[in-house]
Amino acid sequence: MYKSEYGYIINFPLSDDRGKMRLLVVIPTYNEAENIEKLIPSVFEHSPPETDILVVDDNSPDGTAEIIDKLITENKAHLHIIKRPGKQGLAAAYLTAFDWGLLKDYDVFLEMDADFSHNPKYISEMVNNIQNHDVVIGSRNVKNGGIEGWSFLRNCISKGGSLYSRIILGCPIKDLTGGFNMWTSNALQKIDLHNILSKGYSFQVEMKYRAWYTGCSIIEVPILFIDRKFGTSKMSKKIFFEALINIWKIKKATGGDTTLDQFIKFFLTGGLGTITNLAIFFVSSDLLKLPEIPVAIGCFVVAGTQNYVINHKWSFANTTGSSKPSIRKWLLFLCASLTGLLVNIVIMKSLIMNFNLPYKFIAQACGIAAGMIINFIFSKFFIFRSKNCAE
Numbered sequence: 001m002y003k004s005e006y007g008y009i010i011n012f013p014l015s016d017d018r019g020k021m022r023l024l025v026v027i028p029t030y031n032e033a034e035n036i037e038k039l040i041p042s043v044f045e046h047s048p049p050e051t052d053i054l055v056v057d058d059n060s061p062d063g064t065a066e067i068i069d070k071l072i073t074e075n076k077a078h079l080h081i082i083k084r085p086g087k088q089g090l091a092a093a094y095l096t097a098f099d100w101g102l103l104k105d106y107d108v109f110l111e112m113d114a115d116f117s118h119n120p121k122y123i124s125e126m127v128n129n130i131q132n133h134d135v136v137i138g139s140r141n142v143k144n145g146g147i148e149g150w151s152f153l154r155n156c157i158s159k160g161g162s163l164y165s166r167i168i169l170g171c172p173i174k175d176l177t178g179g180f181n182m183w184t185s186n187a188l189q190k191i192d193l194h195n196i197l198s199k200g201y202s203f204q205v206e207m208k209y210r211a212w213y214t215g216c217s218i219i220e221v222p223i224l225f226i227d228r229k230f231g232t233s234k235m236s237k238k239i240f241f242e243a244l245i246n247i248w249k250i251k252k253a254t255g256g257d258t259t260l261d262q263f264i265k266f267f268l269t270g271g272l273g274t275i276t277n278l279a280i281f282f283v284s285s286d287l288l289k290l291p292e293i294p295v296a297i298g299c300f301v302v303a304g305t306q307n308y309v310i311n312h313k314w315s316f317a318n319t320t321g322s323s324k325p326s327i328r329k330w331l332l333f334l335c336a337s338l339t340g341l342l343v344n345i346v347i348m349k350s351l352i353m354n355f356n357l358p359y360k361f362i363a364q365a366c367g368i369a370a371g372m373i374i375n376f377i378f379s380k381f382f383i384f385r386s387k388n389c390a391e
Contacts (some may be wrong), residue, residue: 023051023127028093032114035061039114040071040079046120048127054101055114056082056093091203095196098188103121111204117169118180122223126182129219134187135211137173138180139220145175149227165205168247168280170259170318172386173214174220176205183211190214197253202246211221212386213254215321257318259380265315266376269307277303299332308333316384332383340375344368 025043029036036055043053057065068081082096093112101109108130112118122138129136139145141162147155158177165176181204191210198206212218257265277299284295295336307378312325348367357363 012104021048021050021108021127022106023048023108023110024097024101024104024121025051025053025110025112026094026097026101027053027055027112027114028090029055029057029060029064029068029114030087031060031062031064033060033064033067034062035070035115037067039116039120040068042120043112043123044075044078046123052078052080052106054080054082056084056097056098058084058087058093089199090201091196091199094203095193098193102188104183105185107185109185109188111179111181111183113179119223119226119227122180122221125221129221130182130184132217133214134184134190135218136182137175137208137218137220138178138223139175140178140223140225141174142220142222145220145222145224147225147227164244165202165209166246167259169205169209169251170257170262170380171209172319172381173208173212173218176208177201178225179204180223180225181208183207187211187216188300192215195253197249198246202250205247206250209250210254213318262315262380263376264378266311267312267372269315270372270375272310273303273307276306298305300337304334304337305330307337311379311384316380319384319386321386329383335378336375336378336383339378341373342371343374344371347371 027039027043027045029035040053044051055065055068057068059065060274065081067082068079072079072081074252082093082100084093084096108127110123110126112120118138124138126138140147141159150158162174162176162190165171166173169176191207191214194208196203196210208218280299280302281295284290284298285292308330309325312320312329344364344367346367348368351357351363351366352360355363
């Protein structure tokens with residue numbers, strides 16, 4: 001019997017007929033007797049020959065572990081089980097399995113649910129993608145991905161949870177909360193599993209965020225998530241709201257900038273650019289008597305260039321990393337600034353024409369705010385976007 005930091009492993013004889021990439025599929029279970037006997041053969045059917053499955057069962061009263069024991073007698077070399085004395089949570093289940101798998105020198109790890117909501121047919125595509133990436137995410141929130149069988153409210157909660165996490169963490173991954181994920185051993189070692197804070201729903205968010213934050217190459221591939229047909233969901237309102245709070249703890253622990261942090265830096269950078277613009281205009285136009293229009297254009301270019309460099313090196317440093325500023329992105333930034341200026345003018349004029357405002361500067365302030373938000377969105381999600389994530 002093998003004892004890890006997280007639990008006890010039983011029944012783990014390993015086969016010798018291994019290829020170059022050893023895949024370990026990890027399936028946590030609690031009361032999944034109606035699903036697990038059908039799922040195991042399907043996973044093997046859609047996986048490479050050198051695949052092993054490790055089930056982590058939390059003493060299911062419905063006999064899930066007994067079913068696995070029976071299946072193990074038919075496939076001792078590739079099917080294993082962890083039997084834990086009671087419910088210890090999803091995070092502990094995966095950490096137990098990762099700990100064991102790393103010690104056994106597996107190359108790739110796949111997380112998946114036991115209820116067929118993660119269709120095994122996607123495994124082969126994920127295996128193909130893991131050849132060139134550190135992390136492959138079975139994503140519901142990219143093109144051609146989706147959810148089937150959920151109510152409108154539950155779907156909104158799921159997408160809202162991912163969006164909330166993306167905003168707080170400043171992370172571009174579209175499906176942060178999903179649980180159908182493939183990891184290389186290198187990615188798990190980069191993440192540093194023993195420093196994971198989450199115990200429940202936010203575990204998947206933290207794993208992906210840490211992978212992105214440490215520079216892992218990540219790709220999201222579309223999947224259709226189908227709601228379970230048998231058994232009951234383990235999600236509760238308490239777990240969900242705890243996860244909302246844990247996002248802030250994850251951010252604090254890693255020290256990365258949130259979207260709010262980036263916006264504040266972006267705002268300060270824009271203020272400095274305005275001062276530069278006005279100073280150059282004053283010297284050139286008022287003191288040197290140069291024509292206003294060429295001077296204004298020159299001021300825009302100089303201030304925009306200053307803002308681009310500072311945003312690259314400071315405001316979005318956690319996504320740009322050690323990369324150097326480029327001419328293409330500089331031009332894109334100037335275009336985004338012009339777009340923001342256009343939005344500013346349109347909003348300002350619309351408010352003046354349609355509302356009886358006591359002061360026109362109120363309309364201008366609203367226009368500036370709208371233009372800055374548009375400029376920030378372009379900058380964050382297009383110009384200074386991290387290269388670690390792909391679709």
